[in-house]
Amino acid sequence: MRRLNTAQTGFTLVEAMVSLVVLSVGMIGIAALYAQGLGAGRTAQYRTQAVNLVADMADRIRSNRRALAAYAGGAANNGCDPQTGGGIDCAPAQMAAHDLFVWNQMVQQQLPNGQWQIQFNAGALPPSYTIQITWDEVGQGQVQHQMQIQVPPI
Known part of the structure; x- marks a missing residue:
């Protein structure tokens, strides 16, 4: 007489579907983490660019100390670019306006919908x-x- 093997072998359809659901949830989680990592990388890149831009403007202010208050004014493309031969006959306030013009272009190019504001606190020492x-x-x-810089006296 033959004996029937009652031990089950292989997977049933229900077990296969449950494992597929578990695997799918895991893959969705991995995709979400990947997307979050991409967003964090983009944020870090923009923050780095913003810090570099603020440091650039701080250097421009420090190099033109005779026009300290002018950097809180308006930007103007008045041909005071030393790289193109201009800037020799420019007053410090004109140079400050040109620095703001060039810096504004850099902010617009490097940051999406980049906007800026500079405030001068003359009363601080x-x-x-x-x-x-x-x-x-x-x-x-x-x-x-936002970054605050101290400008040493002349």
Whole structure:
């Protein structure tokens, strides 16, 4: 007489479907983590660019100390670019306006919807500037980066 093997071998359809669901949930989690990592990388890149831009403007202010208050004014393309031969006959305030013009172009090129504001606090000792940069982040709205620098007296 033959004996029937009652031990089950292989997977049933239900077990296969459950393992497929578990695997799918895991893959969706991995995809979400990957997307979050990409977003964090983009945010880090924009923050680095903003810090570099603020440092650039701080250097421009420090190199033109005779026009300290002018950096809180308006930007103007008045031909005071030393790289193209201009800037020799420019007053310090004109150079400051040109620095703001060039820097504004850099902010617009490097940050999405980049905007900036510079405030001069002449009453502080030493005088100080607050340089603020904002830009749009995908999925986060407008992000603000603010840096305050101290300008030593002349």
